[in-house]
Amino acid sequence: MSFADLGLSDELLRAVSESGYNEPTPIQSQAIPPVLMMKDLIGIAQTGTGKTASFVLPMIDILAHGRSRARMPRSLILEPTRELAAQVAENFEKYGKYHKLSMALLIGGVNMGEQIAALEKGVDVLIATPGRLMDLFQRGKILLTGCSLLVIDEADRMLDMGFIPDIEEICTKLPAQRQTLLFSATMPAPIKKLADKFLTNPKQIEVSRPASANLSIEQAVVETSSRNKRDTLRTLLRVEDVTSALVFSNRKTTVRDLAQSLGRDGFKAGQIHGDMEQPERLRELERFKAGEINILVASDVAARGLDVKGVSHVFNFDVPWHPDDYVHRIGRTGRGGATGKAITLVTPEDAEAIEAIEKLTGHKIARSGGSKAAVPQEEADEAPRPARGRGRRAEPKVEAPVAPEAEEAPVGRAPRAPREPRAPRESRAPREPQRDPARETQRDARPPRDDRNDNRRPRRDERDDGPDDGWNGPVPSFLGVKLG
Numbered sequence: 001m002s003f004a005d006l007g008l009s010d011e012l013l014r015a016v017s018e019s020g021y022n023e024p025t026p027i028q029s030q031a032i033p034p035v036l037m038m039k040d041l042i043g044i045a046q047t048g049t050g051k052t053a054s055f056v057l058p059m060i061d062i063l064a065h066g067r068s069r070a071r072m073p074r075s076l077i078l079e080p081t082r083e084l085a086a087q088v089a090e091n092f093e094k095y096g097k098y099h100k101l102s103m104a105l106l107i108g109g110v111n112m113g114e115q116i117a118a119l120e121k122g123v124d125v126l127i128a129t130p131g132r133l134m135d136l137f138q139r140g141k142i143l144l145t146g147c148s149l150l151v152i153d154e155a156d157r158m159l160d161m162g163f164i165p166d167i168e169e170i171c172t173k174l175p176a177q178r179q180t181l182l183f184s185a186t187m188p189a190p191i192k193k194l195a196d197k198f199l200t201n202p203k204q205i206e207v208s209r210p211a212s213a214n215l216s217i218e219q220a221v222v223e224t225s226s227r228n229k230r231d232t233l234r235t236l237l238r239v240e241d242v243t244s245a246l247v248f249s250n251r252k253t254t255v256r257d258l259a260q261s262l263g264r265d266g267f268k269a270g271q272i273h274g275d276m277e278q279p280e281r282l283r284e285l286e287r288f289k290a291g292e293i294n295i296l297v298a299s300d301v302a303a304r305g306l307d308v309k310g311v312s313h314v315f316n317f318d319v320p321w322h323p324d325d326y327v328h329r330i331g332r333t334g335r336g337g338a339t340g341k342a343i344t345l346v347t348p349e350d351a352e353a354i355e356a357i358e359k360l361t362g363h364k365i366a367r368s369g370g371s372k373a374a375v376p377q378e379e380a381d382e383a384p385r386p387a388r389g390r391g392r393r394a395e396p397k398v399e400a401p402v403a404p405e406a407e408e409a410p411v412g413r414a415p416r417a418p419r420e421p422r423a424p425r426e427s428r429a430p431r432e433p434q435r436d437p438a439r440e441t442q443r444d445a446r447p448p449r450d451d452r453n454d455n456r457r458p459r460r461d462e463r464d465d466g467p468d469d470g471w472n473g474p475v476p477s478f479l480g481v482k483l484g
Contacts, residue, residue, distance in 0.1 A: 006032045009061050011098035016057070019094055025050035026207045032058050035181060040202035042195055043183040046331065049207060051183045052091050052307070055151050060096045062149065063124045068102055071119050072146035073126035076174070078133070078167060080157040081301055082107040082278055083285065085127050088153070092125055101125060106132045109278025116141050130158070130166040137173070144173045155184035155191045156324065164190060171198045186324055217314075217334040218341045221354065222368040226347050230258070233317060234265060236343060237295065244294045245313040248329045250321060252299055258317060259297040269295040272302050300325055307335065316344035319353045323360040343368075 003016050003024055024032070027045040034041055035058035045051055059075060068074055079085040089105045096103075104118040106128035115132075119142055126133075126147075136142045150171070158164060180199050184191055195202065224232040237245065249255050252273040259271035270284045270293040281301075288296045289308055296302070300320070311333045320326050326344075333340025344365070346354055358364055 001029055003057075006057075007036055008032070008057060009064065012057060012060055012095060015095045015097055021053075025054075027051055027205065028054040028057070030205045030207065031055070034203045035059075035179075036061065038062075038179050040179060040199040041181045042187075042199065042202045042204040043181070043207075044185070044187055044205065045183075045207040046185055046327065051153070052088055053095070055153075055181050055183065056088065056091045056095060059125070059149065059151070060092070060099055060101065063101055064099050066124070068122035068124050069146060070122045071141065072143045073104070073119070073123045074146060075125050075149040075151070076133075076144065076147045076170075077125065077127045077151040077153060078158070078163075078170070079127065079129055080154050080161050080163060082109060082129060083281065083302060084154060085129055086282065087307055088127050092127075103127065106136065107278065108132045109281075112136070130163045130170065133170065134166055137170075144170070145175060147174050147178065149179045149181075150174060151181045151183070152194075153183050155182055155194070156186045156188060157328075159188060159190055160322070160324075164194060167194070168197075185328065216339050217330055218339070219330065219363070219365045220341070220343050220368050221346050221365045222343055224345050224347060226349075229317065229345055229347070230261060232345055233258075233315060234262070234267075236315065237262075237267065240313060240341070240343075242294070243312040244288070244291075244308075244310055245296075245315060246302065246308075246311055246329075246332050247295060247297045247315045247317050248302075248320070249297065249299060250318040254318065255297050255299050262295060262297070267295050268293040269297060271297045273299040274301050300329070302332070308332065309335070310338075311335070312340060314340065314342045316342070319344060319346060319350040319357075321353070323353075323357045326357045327361065 001024065002022060003013055006024060006029065008016075027043060027049050031041060031043050031054040035055060043051060043054060055077075063074060066074060077085075077088055079088060085105060085107050089103060092101070092103050101124040102118075102122065103125040104115060104123040104127070106115050106126065108129060108131055112132075112135075116136070119126075119136070126142075133142070137144070152158065152167060158167060180202075182191075182195055182199065182202070222232060222236065233247070247258065247269075249258060252275050255271050255273045259269050262269035270287055272281050272284050276284075284293075284296070285302075285308075287293050297317075314330050314333045316326070316329060320329060330340075330342035333342060344354075354365065
């Protein structure tokens with residue numbers, strides 16, 4: 001089957017052919033015809049199978065006829081991250097170059113004024129992250145009543161990032177009569193509930209078993225220790241036939257430290273994580289695509305849907321916390337029918353996480369020889385063991401000479417000189433108290449206790465309440481008055 005058999009326009013087929021694609025992937029061949037027929041759709045496919053083109057291509061033909069109005073986009077595509085949104089925008093520019101369609105990209109981290117100006121002109125395609133879209137909607141800068149086509153991409157990632165309530169609110173502001181497309185790599189129960197609520201009689205396409213890994217990716221586990229992780233990674237980067245590689249870590253601080261460490265060791269490495277500004281993230285990604293750097297250390301912000309051609313290896317420096325993220329991480333290689341390799345560094349503490357990944361994917365990952373296999377034994381034996389603490393160097397121990405008459409001192413400490421015996425307590429001279437003449441003069445001038453003007457509240461036994469008449473305490477004076 002070719003793209004011409006799917007019912008696409010000649011202009012679109014020309015753009016696809018110039019992009020180097022001749023045959024559609026399974027998700028594209030099954031999704032494009034029903035989308036062109038204006039049906040709702042649920043597409044489930046593993047990452048790297050071409051989900052983006054399966055809705056971008058038919059959308060271009062659907063929107064080719066029509067006219068946009070100011071602040072009222074004709075279609076809306078929701079993406080969980082800025083990188084995915086920018087990538088979809090690139091696909092529209094690439095495949096829609098022979099169509100006169102306007103497009104706007106609403107993402108955080110960039111100037112909002114330019115985005116508002118684009119909306120004022122009117123757009124056919126609006127690509128947005130939920131947060132920025134809701135912000136502009138609440139400011140009254142956008143209306144969704146003219147949107148006839150909604151695409152929810154990477155729905156399971158939306159769930160992980162907590163965007164489902166925002167998506168539900170966005171759906172309530174769209175016209176009831178619309179076409180809705182939902183794409184996801186997995187279909188957990190909340191996503192199924194969302195689809196049942198906002199899709200009308202959808203056609204469901206499942207190209208691969210949910211959460212299954214791409215069979216064109218060779219997977220391996222290298223056993224190491226937390227202490228030797230970086231050495232193991234450096235050795236793997238040198239011995240593997242790496243043309244370009246993504247290195248994933250769970251923490252943003254680890255991403256920064258690891259990228260700087262690899263740079264000091266002579267690797268052309270960059271970094272991308274959530275704490276970076278959007279222009280800086282895009283700049284690092286462009287450097288990686290252009291080949292200026294061939295190693296990109298990343299957090300899970302780059303794990304979903306990021307399409308970079310020619311990634312030969314994916315290294316999991318940390319085992320992901322969620323098994324689903326493993327599938328998305330390794331899906332950055334082996335894309336478009338190419339082969340790839342995914343290597344995960346595993347410490348003894350990661351045994352349970354690896355079991356969860358193997359249970360989810362239904363695939364036993366091959367084990368490699370561990371940290372001793374990755375690091376030569378001679379280097380491991382000769383390398384000095386670093387001292388505890390960051391930045392400290394091991395100092396050679398210096399043994400102090402032992403005095404002939406003193407006790408044997410501990411290793412590394414000078415012997416103590418014997419103390420002179422203390423004098424018995426009886427023989428010590430008594431300490432005379434220091435006298436303060438000013439304090440004594442003040443004390444002598446103080447009046448006797450009985451002559452002081454004491455305004456304090458009297459104690460109970462000092463109160464004048466009359467005689468005690470056997471009432472277990474003083475008797476009030478009024479009870480002692482005689483009558484008659």
